[in-house]
Amino acid sequence: MASEFMKNGPFDRDVEQAITGLKKGTHLLKYGRRGKPKFCPFKLSNDETVLIWYTGRVEKQLRLNQVSRIIPGQRTAIFLRYPRPDKEFQSFSLIYGHRSLDLICKDKDEAEAWFVSLKALISRWNCERWVIETKDDKDFDTRAKHIQGDSPLAFPFYGSDAKNKDFQNIDAHEVIGFGNIFSDVICTGPDRSRISAGSIGTSSSLSSGGADTSSGGASGVDNSVRVSYSSAVSSSSYGSGDDFDSLGDVLIWGRGVGAYASHTPGNLHDSRSDLSSPKALESTILLDIRSIACGSxxxxxxxxxxEIYSWGEESGGRLGHGVDADVCHPKLISALSGITIESVACGEFHTCAVSFCGDLYTWGDGTHYSGVLGHGNDTAHWIPKKVCGPLEGLHISSVSCGLWHTVIVTSLGQLFTIGDGVFGALGHGDRLSTNIPREVNSLKGMRVLRAACGAWHTAAIVEVVDFLDPVAAAKLFTWGDGDKGQLGHVDREARFIPACVASLLEPNFGLVACGHDTTVALSTSGQLYTMGSNAFGQLGNPKSDGKLPTLVGGIISNSFIEEIACGSHHIAALTSKAEVYTWGWGANGRLGHGDSVDRNTPTIVEVLKDKQVKSVVCGADFTAAVCLHKCASSLDQSVCSGCHLQFGFRRKRHNSI
Structure with a gap:
């Protein structure tokens, strides 16, 4: 069918290949009208007329000629009921009649393929319907206006002058552009300016062009698109427009990571050495890296x-392989095979992972048995185990691990904490510890966006609404131990329930990270505020006494910061120009400047200046960065240029550049 349509209209080869992929099928996250979203196998019928999926053993179908619109992002009533702002660029909805089929793909590659392919096929049906309806109609203008009003996709790619265009001779790119059309629709407005981190918590109208932007269609469709920081396309790709289609390398530096950057045989303890400059993680394969997390x-x-891989020093089961053995290089956690993992967080002795379905898995804690896993006991787990109890039926959006506690954020903005409460880091108004997830009641009615754990304190970005100003503002809340000023409150007293940082009421915040006794908050305008101990210069301002939050100045003040990370006593920041700055304690080379000298102001990591850095993370005393290794379209990467075989989940390094 696709090839037949190509002969009769503009339909480029990229779309044809994408449609072929849809026929093979994949698992998509399907939102139901009630209850929790579920993974279902989806595929396109061989004749390209029906979308087929299975719920349990029951086959369900949706004929594409019944679909009036395809909407990118999360704008339907169903999505608004169960929001996943971090999946904005992986979501779309099919509108048919007064109902919607709401789907989330596992990554942006897949979202591009499904959206563009279905958009083209739906447009084909609408165009064919239009041709039949207007075949002998003398009043073309009246008919065109009627169809455009009733069916937003009747002229999906053309304006009111569509009657003057030759359907057979239009350039394919006028009809559809495969590469970045899906994220461009969400990311850009009429001026096609890229959404940045400063757009957190704001709304952006969809632009006209490749995707439908009309307000008609099924009821309950929200025409404003809410984009979270993590889902925005990073400008770090220097205009590649497809940083999620690029291969990634991990560069690592700091205390004891030398063994990870070489094929040194033997015991990990014997081969560990410090690296004072970034060095690439050695591997015989090149993994499609989405994210990385570091513990101690x-x-x-x-x-x-x-897929999720782990490596490093085994202690109490934190690697998740079920054996008490160190691992020098990334090793697949087989216990989670078949479960699509979305994100991961590392504590000192435990690890947490969030699946694409919103389930939380935890493991480790076999060193101190501190009850941070959330399974209702202090027992260690050497392989991942799903956390149930109070989290049953809830969709987890993110998790953060401290030394002695764990913080969980749901997609509805609820906050749960687990672990040691002796200093009030759990936020329940007491010093009690808990080994099951317990909701922070004082934040009920507000929406928690992000949270981070320090050693004995916690910080969160919370949406609050002022009765005088109905627009929600994202403010910084802190609680727990405050003796070093890490809570940002003047008195440095401990807080046992979350308290808004009064001196930071003006800016809105998008990201927060915590060190051992330091808190770092990034505003939506790209400015960085620090508070807490300045013993090693980690506040980034030599004049700061730590009594109040300080704005980080110096050379980094001229840059727009997109990402922040904290080690125990050092900080790293990634700018919109893909530059990495580090400061704080420099022991063991953790700052990446080729020495072990402390820095009290942000200093650029020179070795990474020619790299396209996508993200940066910190372990307790080391640092890692994910760099784009190669920019290529997803179609270019589908087949190995050396052996000409299709790729699976891994890509051989002999095909990299």
Whole structure:
């Protein structure tokens, strides 16, 4: 069918290949009208007329000629009921009649393919319907206006002058552009300016062009698109427009990470050495890296396909392989095979992972048995185990790990904490510890966006609404131990329930990170505020006494900061120009400047200046960065240029550049 349509209209080869992929099928996250979203196998019928999926053993179908619109992002009533702002660029809805089929793909690659392919096929049906209806109609203008009013996709790619265009001779790119059309629709407005981190918590209208932007269609469709920081396309790709289609390398530096950057045989303890400059993680394969997380002496890696790998020093089961053995290089956690992992977080002795379905898995804690796993006991777990109890039926959006506690944020903005409460870091108004997730009641009625754990304190970005100003503002709340000023309150007293940082009421915040006794908050305008101990210069301002939050100045003040990370006593920041700055304690080379000298102001990591850095993370005393290794379209990467075989979940390094 696709090839037949190509002969009769503009339909480029990229779309044809994408449609072929849809026929093979994949699992998508389907939102129901009630209850929790579920993974279902979806595929396109061989004749390209029906979308087929299975709920349990029941086959369900949707004929594409019944679909009036395809909407990118999360704008329907169903999505608004169960929001996933971090999945904005992986979501779309099919509108048919007065109902919607709401789907989330596992990554942006997949979202591009499904959106563009279905858009083209739906447009084909609408165009064919239009041709039949207007075949002998003398009043073309009246008919065109009627169809455009009733069916937003009748002229999906053309304006009111569509009657003057030759359907057979239009350039394919006028009809549809495969590469970045899906994220461009969400990311850009009429001026096609890229959404940045400063757009957190704001609304952006969809632009006209490749995707439908009309307000008609099924009821309950929200025409403003809410974009979270993590889902915005990073400008770090220097205009590649497809940083999620690029291969990634992990560069690492700091205390004891030398063994990870070489193929040194033997015991990990014998081969560990410090690296004072970034060095690439050695591997015989090149993984499609989505994200990376670091603990005290272990690392976790999540691929774009949802696989999770771990390596480092084993202690109490934190690597998740079920054996008491160190691992020098990334090793797949087989216990989570078949589960698509979205994100991961590392504590000192435990690890947490969030699946694409919103389930939380935890493991480790076999060193101190501090009850941070949330399973209702202090027992260690050497392989991942799903957390149930109070979290049953809830969709988890993110998790953060401290030394002695864990903080969980749901997609509805609820906050749960687990672990040691002796200093009030759990936020329940007491010093009690808990080994099951417990909701922070004082934040009920507000929406928690993000949270971070320090050693004995916690920080969160919370949406609050002033009765005088109905627009929600994202403010910084802190609680727990405050003796070093890490809570940002003047008195440095401990707080046992979350308290808004009064001196930071003006800016809105998008990201927060915590060190051992430091808190770092990034505003939506790209400015960085620090508070807490300045013993090693980690506040980034040599004049700061730590009594109040300080604005980080110096050379970094001229840059727009997109990402922040904290180690125990050092900080790293990534700017919109893909530059990495570090400061704080410099022991063991953790700052990446080729020495072990402390820095009290942000200093650029020179070795990374020619790299396209996508993200930066900190372990307790080391640092890692994910750099784009190669920019290529997803079609270019589908087949190995060396052996000409299709790729699976891994890509051989002999095909990299």
């Amino acid at each position: 002496n272990h690392l976790m890696l999540v691929t774009k396909q949802g």
